[in-house]
Amino acid sequence: MDNRTNLTEYVHTIVQSCLQAGVVDVVISPGSRSTPLAYAFSQTTAFNKYMQIDERSAGFLALGIAKAKQKPVALLCTSGTAAANYFPAIVEAYYARIPLIVLTADRPHELRGVGAPQAIDQIQLYGNHVKWSVDFPLADGHMETLPYIERHMGRAIATAKTAPMGPVHINVPFREPLLLDFDYEIKPSTYQHSIVGTIMASPSSVKLVEDAIVQSSKGLLIVGEISGEFSKDDFWAFAKSIQWPVIADPLSQLRSDIPEDCRHLLIDQYDAVLKSDHFKKAVHPDVVIRFGTQPVSKPLSLYLKAIRPDIYITVDEDPAYRDSLGTVTQHIHSAPQVFWNEIKNSQQNETLSIWTNANVIATKHIESYIHTQQDEGAYAGMLFQKLTTGSDLIASSSMPIRDVDTFFNQTTKDIGIYANRGTNGIDGVVSTAFGIQLARKRPATLLIGDISFLHDVNGLLVSRFHETDLTIVVMNNDGGGIFSYLPQSTEERYFETLFGTPTGLTFESIAKMYNAEYFHVDSKDSFNNALETTKQTDLRIIEVKTNRQENVLSHRSLWDAIIEELDGQWKS
Structure with a gap:
């Protein structure tokens, strides 16, 4: 078998493995060394192909597609500093749990470390900011090479999709010449890739949360950004059944498309109302349950750190849970929606009306501010x-x-x-x-x-x-x-x-x-x-x-007006 045929089969094995594992989007930046893979992706009509000349921007373009779809996106560039320009997007993807399949073309092994142009050390280039990294062999025509490629493409994509999702790096060396046989009959991959499932909670962890809810009279739900797809209907059915106030970060996707009978539960002005000391004393929670990330709000973070709830449960798909405040008392390694479907019990929440009334007051000030101010x-x-x-x-x-x-x-x-x-x-x-x-x-x-x-x-x-x-x-x-x-x-x-x-x-x-x-x-x-x-x-x-200075003064006057009314309402 000649070199062109070897190369053609090699790159189409990579591309077909992507398709077989459900990867249908690819972002490509132009470059010489990545030519074989760029041709193979372009020749395969099943892909949505996106072009971006600047690799740093290309990385974030792929991240945005993967963030929106909650599915892996392939990202392809040539060798050298092109690959280094992906780093900021890969770091963001790692911490935001976004699945990227990063394909970096590379020089062959004999051109590494000898001063060849556009050759840098690309092995483990992204360090601990990817979930897994592999350096592929050359397209050598050996009988074991293509099965190796299929297995490791499957492993890489499954790793990217497994909770917590994240980026993986596949370094692909190519030896010149770089042209393909365009008459080659493309063969779909038949390799059986891993099936990625949902992390389920144990019965004991479900009982832990259920007991905390039943025993609480001042419970508080916090919902940040949640990785993966979830049903808002399931969440609101759960929240309605337990009747707890819901602090919803804007990235939770819960501030829009809200059922009318749940609108009183949603607290969207927590950032403002938690600036009032008297209000904070009135709503001191006995149990806090958080799904997803810690919200953006600094007043909320300061509040939780100050009160340090006796029971603060997080539900997260990563055993290395996110607790920058050091306040979590129990962490449950599970998909959040498991609990929404299992638990439907509560007793009367003593602070729901306080949260709701404060939210109404703050919203009144916010709407007036939007109408009257110009910052x-x-x-x-x-x-x-x-x-x-x-x-x-x-x-x-x-x-x-x-x-x-x-x-x-x-x-x-x-x-x-x-x-x-x-x-x-x-x-x-x-x-x-x-x-x-x-x-x-x-x-x-x-x-x-x-x-x-x-x-x-x-x-x-x-x-x-x-x-x-x-x-x-x-x-x-x-x-x-x-x-x-x-x-x-x-x-x-x-x-x-x-x-x-x-x-x-x-x-x-x-x-x-x-x-x-x-x-x-x-x-x-x-x-x-x-x-x-x-x-x-x-x-x-x-x-x-x-104007920066006017913005600061206007924002602070808004917060002062909200604090003044809330303090007057709940002054003890």
Whole structure:
């Protein structure tokens, strides 16, 4: 068998193994050494193929697709620093539990460590930030090579899909020549890949949670972002049966599409109400049960750390559970939905009405603020109210996700909410948003700050290769707005240089370069006009000019007004 046939069979074994294991999406960046795999993916019509020139952006594009679908996405690049540019997205995927199948092309073994061009040490390149890594053999035509490839592709993809999900790395060396036999008859993989199941709770752990619920009179449910697909109907049936207040992080997907008879249970203004000392004393929980990650809110984290509940149960699919506060008393290694289907008992909750009333008070202040103020929070609130059912919202880290936490009120609309909170970085957000929109095929809106937008301007390249439907709302306060809320802001001598980092840049020229529809917003009227104007192009950029100092003062005045009313209501 000649070398071209060996290479052709080799790469199609990789590609067909992906298909057989359910991987149907691949993000490809151009490069010479990855030519054989790029051809094989392109020749196989069953794949959804996405092109992105910039590998750093490509990594986040794949992450966004996998985040939206909760299924593995293949990611392919050439050798050298191209592979290194995947690192930020892989780190985010690892901590956010997103399944990526990272395929890095490499030089053959004889060109490693000898000064060959575009050759770096790619073995275990991503260290402990992938769940598994393997360096494949060359396409040598040996009778054991292709069965080895099939087995290890199956192992890699099963590992990526097994809870907690995450990225895996497959390093694939190629020796020149790199061209394929395009007349080769593609043979589907017949290898029986692993079947990944759900982690089930033991009867004793179900009884532990059931007993805690039955014995509690001041229980509190907390729901953060949950990995994998789950039924909101099952959750709300569970919450309705036990009648506990539900603190729902925006990434829990529970703030939208809420059944009418459960709306009193959902507490979406916990970030604001937990700034009131008197309110916090009135609702001191005896049992806390958390599903998913710890929510974004810092006041909630400080509250839990201060009260240290006697019983704090987390339910998580990873035995290495997430407890940055050091307050969890029992961890249950299980899929959360097991408990929603098993437990339907409770006694009267003494604090539900207190939580509900406080939430109503805070919501009243929030809605008034959106109507009367003109800062980033008010603009964000306007945006959320204008979102249509059947659309998605993506938020950058720093202030955007915090404004979502504060100003996205519960709604019966069907709106998905997404953010990169594995490591809370501001890089790759534009690309993640494109990935989510391309995967879900629904109109999407990205809320992002100017610095985060600049971090991933190359992400806009995707709009040149694929049909998209994305609106980007850039809150341009000329710098890092989140730092103005932190103690660093009190040191005026160095603050602007080290943290504020004003660039003086605006984004109309960037919009023009990508043929994006552009709006400059400096008032609520012009923002309303931009949001209500029928979209004319696949990509729209709305730049909202705001002031960092005014944003801080306005947010703090809102919180002070809420605290004052809550303290007056529950002053002991």
